[in-house]
Amino acid sequence: HVNFFITNLSYEHPEGRQSAINAVKGVIEKFPQSYIEKELQFLMVPISAHLCDDDRQCRGSAKAALVSLLGRLDANSKEASIVGTMIRKWISSPSTELRRTGTGALAAAAEVEALPVKTLGELMTLACKSV
Numbered sequence: 001h002v003n004f005f006i007t008n009l010s011y012e013h014p015e016g017r018q019s020a021i022n023a024v025k026g027v028i029e030k031f032p033q034s035y036i037e038k039e040l041q042f043l044m045v046p047i048s049a050h051l052c053d054d055d056r057q058c059r060g061s062a063k064a065a066l067v068s069l070l071g072r073l074d075a076n077s078k079e080a081s082i083v084g085t086m087i088r089k090w091i092s093s094p095s096t097e098l099r100r101t102g103t104g105a106l107a108a109a110a111e112v113e114a115l116p117v118k119t120l121g122e123l124m125t126l127a128c129k130s131v
Contacts, residue, residue: 005020014054044105051066087105091126102127106124
């Protein structure tokens with residue numbers, strides 16, 4: 001059922017995407033921790049795609065959903081390591097869009113301290129160099 005909402009993140013009209021983002025955020029906030037950890041990448045990638053490539057309201061909602069998702073992680077967990085690796089790949093990409101997405105995801109991770117301080121520092125340095 002969550003797949004329905006993830007699919008609708010690509011809905012034609014901003015209002016539909018906004019509703020889908022809010023539904024996914026509800027899933028993130030209410031589903032068990034084990035589900036969040038298991039489906040981390042399934043949830044994070046499509047949400048992150050809306051951090052830079054959508055209308056203003058959807059971008060804000062995507063950031064709020066990503067903050068909720070990353071806020072559920074322990075900074076020293078295997079899942080946080082996966083997040084760090086994803087952000088590093090995005091920031092290091094030759095694609096401007098992926099670098100912007102990585103920077104947005106990094107900001108969300110920093111906001112909720114989802115990654116170890118050392119990793120956050122390394123990623124911030126990398127983000128500054130990629131500008």
